[in-house]
Amino acid sequence: MLPDFTKRDFTLGGLTAALALGALLAGCATKPVVPLQAADEPPPAPRELRAAWVSTVANIDWPSRPNLNAAQQQAEAVAILDRAKALNLNAIVLQVRPSADAIYASKIEPWSEYLAGAQGKAPQPWYDPLKFWVAQAHARGIELHAWFNPYRARMDAARSQTAPNHITNTNPAVVKRYGKFLWMDPGEPAAAKQTMDVILDVVRRYDIDAVHIDDYFYPYPIDATPEVAGNAAALDGRGVKAQLEFPDDPAWQRYLAGGGRLDRASWRRDNVNRLIEAMYKGIHAEKSWVRFGISPFGIGRPDRRPPGIVGFSQYDQLYANAELWLEKGWVDYFTPQLYWPIGPRGQAYPTLLDYWIAQNPKGRHIWPGLFTSRIGAPSRDYQPDEIVQQVAVTRSRPLATGHMHFSMVALMQNRKGIADQLRNTSYTGPALVPASPWLGNERPGTPQVSAVRRAKSVDLKLKAGSANALYAIWSRYGSEWRFAVAPAVRVDWSIPDDAKLGAADAVVVSAVDRLGNEGQRVRVWPKP
Template identity: 55%
Template sequence: MFPFFRLTALFHRFRHNIRAGGKLALLCAVLLAACTVTPEPAQRQTVTVTSHTSQTPPRPGQQLPPVPREFRAVWVSTVANIDWPSRRDLSSEQQKAEIISILNHAAQMNLNAIVLQVRPAADAIYPSAIEPWSEFLTGEQGKPPSPYYDPLQFWVEQAHERGLELHAWFNPYRARTPQAKTAAAKNHISRTWPEAVKQYGDLQWMDPGEPAAMQQTLDVIRDVVKRYDIDGVHIDDYFYPYPIKAANGADLDFPDDAAWLRYLQSGGNLNRADWRRENVNRLVSAINQQVHQEKSWIKFGISPFGIGRPDRLPAGISGFSQYDKLYADVELWLSQGWLDYLAPQLYWPIQQSAQAFKVLHSYWIAQNTQQRYIWPGLYTSRIDHSDKSWPAEEILNQVDAVREQNGSGHLHFSMISLQQNRKDIRQRLAAEKYTMPAVIPATPWLDGSTLPTMPQLELDGDQQSVTVKPGSDVAAVRLLAIWKRTDQQWLFSVQSASKTGISLTGTPQTGAIREIAVIAIGRNGMESQTARLSFP
């Protein structure tokens, strides 16, 4: 595995590494939390998850509880083999076994989404006519898995079978990392469009000011959206690269002189910083439009650095400026509604005053004028075995903090910390914070007029199970949300809509099942009317 937290010199390379700012260590990482808007289906009210915070299921009664709602996701990084595959020399069966292990752990702890890195460095973990197979997958760029299979298709199918969403995560502009060991393939952008790729320190970077670079990213995303049944498109914080230092200690400027001069010669009148921000703005806006034109239900999410514009920061907050250094005008994207969820990287402890978790969370909520979702990224991988390790309580308390601020979701970076169950974090999240499943909050602004048809329930001859028959819109249904009432409580579960059998067998702990209620959940998270059956 890549020594992710060991080498300070590499921290600025990857989206979840550490950035230093003054005396304080700032972490450049992933997504954020919580919007107060609560989507409601026409027939039955759905509220932002509240019952998930209780340690006991709702007590029995004829009034059906609301479907618990919360986005609970984890990033799975392929760059440098951080999460998957664990090595570059694994066979196809070994890769599949790791996928199954990751998804099983995610489902067992009641997560509901995987954010999978499908494009780590202008390459692909799936068959592509546009970019080469990733070196991190097979050990050689351009080399397919052997025996051959389509990893992304396998991820999608296996995630959906477990009732998990699969969001495809693209790095927008990174072309090559220092961890690359083999030569670039013939169809890598550094060879097909060399003028669009710049050397920056020991990185190769697609220049956001070059039309070919932006078009390549758009073409790659469109191709995946068209060919795969993904639930979300996700991009990270690497627009312009994190600055590296020149010999004199100053930031080394990104070498985009050619594109800048062409802009000036064409009559452009923005200053260079604003021009760079406009390049990034055009990409974000175009991805948002393109994704929803191809498939209206797919969510588009962005995971920027967690600190916003310097001129808007709350009192007491300081640190690295993505607005000035990465040319990311995140506040503009929110105000324009160019995304469906924002996952600011809130990778600091609650008590770190200059980057206070709760203050920054509140800041992003305040910027959310279009009422999209704010789902923060939590730095769960800071739980390790080093002297600087966070205690598990830090992440558990951050989950509570998001919920206390009316948040509706969060993401963990990254899966390896949960796979390894560092300091029992996976078990504690399952036992203390994710005590029952939750459905991802709905996105009624995406294909919002389409509601699933109410399912039909048939009691099987053995009287111990129910068969669910969906309506005519089978392809638009993702999940079945299931309530079972006993004499003591309501029990909630979720299963893939492809699994149409529901057991009615009780346990000594729960008692006999007296009633079942089933709700179809559409691709946009909207709910059908409720089908109910009662039993003596």
Template identity: 50%
Template sequence: MKSLKARLTTLVLLLLALTSGCSAQSVPLTDEELQAIPAPPREFRAAWIATVANIDWPSRPGLSVDEQKAELLRIMDRAAELNLNALIFQVRPACDAMYQSSLEPWSEFLTGTMGKAPEPFYDPLAFAIEEAHRRGIELHAWFNPYRARHPQGKSAISADHISKKRPELVKQYGKYLWLDPGEKAVQDHSIAVMLDVARRYDVDGIHIDDYFYPYKERGPDGKILDFPDERSWQEYRRGGGTLSRDDWRRENVNAFIRRLYTELRKVKPHVKFGISPFGIYRPGCPPGIQGFDQYSELYADARKWLHEGWLDYWTPQLYWKIESRAQSYPVLLRYWVQENRQGRHIWPGNFTSKVLEDWPVSEILEQVRVTRQQEGASGNVHFSFKALQRSQALADGLKELYAVRALPPASTWLDDRPPARPTLELSVEPDGLSVTARWKPGDEERPFLWVLYTRPGGQWKTHVLPGAYREAKLQLSGADEVEYAVAIAAVDRCGNEGPKAGLKVQLKKAGQ
């Protein structure tokens, strides 16, 4: 089998042309010809890689470094095979780190012991970013902003964990340890952790999910426990606060979301901020919807965040079947699209792992189709990656749906300046059996992706390539005379496609 490096260095595309010696001269495509090239497909195709409790990676704590890397490479290869263009990698399961951090300890879900670094040393986040980008895939870092200890945590808590360093900020709540969102120092710490990653790592996104104030826990007597935030609540009241306790809790989360989005824009403007809330805003929104009320239970005023535009993409967890009446996938998707006043990306989350239980694969495939049919929605995020590895029927279905690679939708509110036009050269190889296209960026900025357009005859084909590519070898076979064309365009970190450079060439048999 060819090495990954070899496969990623040279792209081989089959085109119609001659099988014998030939002569050729390339000429530029006219502006009209360039404008006639169809736009590439755009769709966000992503999956979550959950590390908490070793859901997706690593398969268990304490694997060797080689085993950890091999498992992560299998994930990356599967993502590329399915033509995904983004992965959402959980790097902070519970105030710990799947990367080297001076702010929080190494995660026990990685090494088996909280605070213990991998041996021999490597940085899983840096490794994941490098391997994803090598394949032209975005890597988003996924954080839990408030969870401090998960029930699946088994090792001793290390001395550098926040529950040891700042115990007054951490509350025992049922089976969990939880940061108190009402403490300003909690907001400071969690935002510092996320911005530290944005500064030091080449991530494409910062992502948080549906855990704000915790889902309700019950005590030994079976009664629902109230979250123990009396200290921060009384401090708020002493400071002259007049909100009700529920509204105060919601405002604590609002302030966190608003501040994180504002500060991330200053630190690294091209990094997208995504939120994946519980899929129902409130029962009755829209009419007929029933179920859990995140507004009153998690103190998450999720609709407000979308209305205000304090995010770049919105991934509501629509974890129900299409046919469900009380929690209808298409009805909830339409609701969130209609609430999208600021024109952010709507990329719903799908409970894809249910195909490993009792859902038919056809349910997830149809949900992707429903999303495509809904104007204003432009992608899907699958929970979680293990389903894409363990269900071959699902993988085969997604291969059909995602048959052609797609660009992520552009985030023009972050940056709408397209990259420069590249330079392009075509050369016919001496054997007359192949043409090599070579290109260079039009300026010093390295593109994140390239779109290579080829026209073997009358129809354009689109190929999305990683930004490190600088050439493609086009193998030829089978016609007496053919004109074909090649065009190339750069795509930046915000998804903007720049102007195309294009050439066409006539190939004829030698002596004609």
């Protein structure tokens, strides 16, 4: 039986589609469709975003180390995607721009050193990793979100020299040193243009499902910056007073000389706001179905926090006005990094989740980030049940329709059995990603599907659609409906007999487009 949470079919009633849907599922039938009778109508499709981040910076998740050859890199990628599919995840968030570099073939920025060991050096033998990841993810019915760091240029922990076409060499004036980092100055128009050019280049050339940016806007203050690869996940929420000012004085003085009247903190927030708005509009101008998501630090601005919530202020110290982005609808999904347990009051997971839900007047997707990699950590480690319970808490909020795990390595290593527990308790069946009706809500057409009875199965012949659309498939065994998701590149799909319940007595199929819209359901077995 489907678990209770799958019966929530989250929709945003009353929203008018802002953009026309760019592409519908190919291969729709033109013959009349026999309407389903009430007895043949399956339940709503399960809907929940289940994702994991795959970090390339410092080889956290993939590839496991630099200097692997192309075949080894590809084998590791396939293993990650196979594990994601086995766990019934439906999205991977792949870091494609760690530090103003690329894990794909780019004419704008150099190859990342985390691939071949030296910045500017392509994988050997040559291949395009992002193209490979997209194709392999879609072949499994998994979305691929391209994750960009918008401003980080380089870390002192980098092992190789910068390539000639790295921004530290092509435009050093817009890069500033801040502690152990080189940082693209958000106040410099050329830095913002570089980030926009990079993102839109990927949107144009790759069949990605979403653009994703993380929590690094202005850098974490030196005393609050974790020692581990600059990863904000190491912060405990208490926050520490900054001791070093970000060196953006040239851009600030130009702003004042031009008649600017904002105070410095407001000016910094405005620099970031303008880039966020431009990203949202620019991405959808290129491809209306590509979503835009942000994963900011999980504690809100100080003047709006719920009673008892304390800690680091991204509003004051990262100059990230995340509440404004939700208010303006400049995101399609919002993934606050809620990297604290359920219990402690100062950064309680349920309280923070409720806070962000309440900041969402446009009804965008709220998909919190979970710190799954804290399981087995040297200090302040989680037990697996903490993550399982956080999934349950999220599901208890109807307006939070998914979550992301940081990061995939914990699921690959099955730390303390967390992957097994999620598969056996939380992810017992597949789910569709929730639809985004503000980007388009036209339903796809009716799929062309034929069915034939075999000795031990009902076999479907599917007319393949676009590489990134899906078929939703229900099979009924007596009074029990079972749900499956098939990528539209699949031609053959088999529904096996059950050892106890026998053969499926009804099979129903519908098409799902790139925005998650479901088309009309068709009974394909028994044949109409």
